[in-house]
Amino acid sequence: MRYRWKHGAPRCAFVTGAASGLGLIVARTLIAEGSSVALFDLRFSQELRGDLQAAGKPGQKVEFYEFDISDRGAVHTAVDVAAAAVGPPDLALNAAGILLAAPYGQIDDDGFRKVIEVNLLGTHYFASAVLNHMQRGGHLALIASMAGKIGNYAYGAYCASKFGVTGIAEVLRVEMIERGIDVTAICPAEIETPMVLTERETMHPVTRELKAFPGVLQPEPAAEMMLRGIAARKPVVVMGLRPKLTLVMASLFPGAARWVTRQLVTGALRKMKRSGAG
Known part of the structure; x- marks a missing residue:
């Protein structure tokens, strides 16, 4: 095995957002680790289905379920079907999410609501569905973001949703002690996923x-660091030295962090003004 799993590699893993980005990398890795997997996303191409199934060994199950994670009924139905077909999850990772970046006054209500429905309510629906099946020794991992710890310009909807995800993780970490289930909040900085590359066009x-x-x-390196943290069952996983230092500064020296943020914002606004973009 590639990773030092604290309680052994998961026999069965559920992964949302598994058709692209971090979710897909994690899905491939878990299959290579010998796990049977239930993979969830809006849609999977036939090519991807064949590729992932071919990566499995005899006895491994690789199943696909398509749904909108903001649809509670669809999420619970798919998870119930997956648990019956693949088995109860030892590891469940929610990597599904969307991003809407615009200054607060420019975000319409429908856009704000959609981000909350997918990122926050979707997390809640998935967590509640898998916890119905997860047994003692299980592990729930939720991808939040540094935007779930620190505010960012033009991230009103996204930060609101991701602060909520970190809150869910903190509460479940306490509540699941009785059931013997570990909970991890994953708080990455920017990762060059398809979602981020699309955002940069209008950032x-x-x-x-x-x-x-x-x-x-x-x-790839972000997923590597994330999986090492998951394997070790860390309560919070932050990938990379600079993101870790940023969060430490924001936590231990909030006044200094706010001062740095103000300097960066005012500097960027001056550049915009000089270039005529403001």
Whole structure:
């Protein structure tokens, strides 16, 4: 096995957002680790289905379920079917999410609501569904974000949703002690996933300046660090030195963190004004 699993590699893992980005990398890795997997997303191409199934060994199950994670009924139905077909999950990872970045006054109600429905309510629906089947020794991992710990320019909807995800993780970590289930909140900085690459086409200059501070990670090394943290069952996983330092500064020296943020924002606004973009 590639990772040092604290309680052994999961026999059965459930992964949402598994058709692309971090979710897909994790799905491939878990199959290579010998896990049977139930993979969830809006849709999977036939090519991807065949590729992932071919990666499994005899006896491994690789099953696919398509749904909108903001649809509670669809989530619970798919998880129930998966648990019957693949088995109760030893590890459940929610990697599904969307991003809407715009200054607060420019976000319409429908857009704000959609981000909350997918990122926050979707997390709740998935967590509640898998916990119905998870047994003692299980592990629930929820991808939040540094935006679930620190505010960012033009991230009103996204931060609201991801602060909620970290809150769910904190509560479940306490409540699941009795059941012997571990809970991990994953708080990455920017990772060059398809979602982030799309965002960059219209990213606000101030957002870009603030994101440059913790830096950017490539998907493969980010997934590697994330999986090491999951395997060790860390309560919180932050990938990369600069993101870790950023969160430490925000936690231990909030006044200094706010001062740095103000300097970065005002500097970016001056650049916009000089360039005529403001």
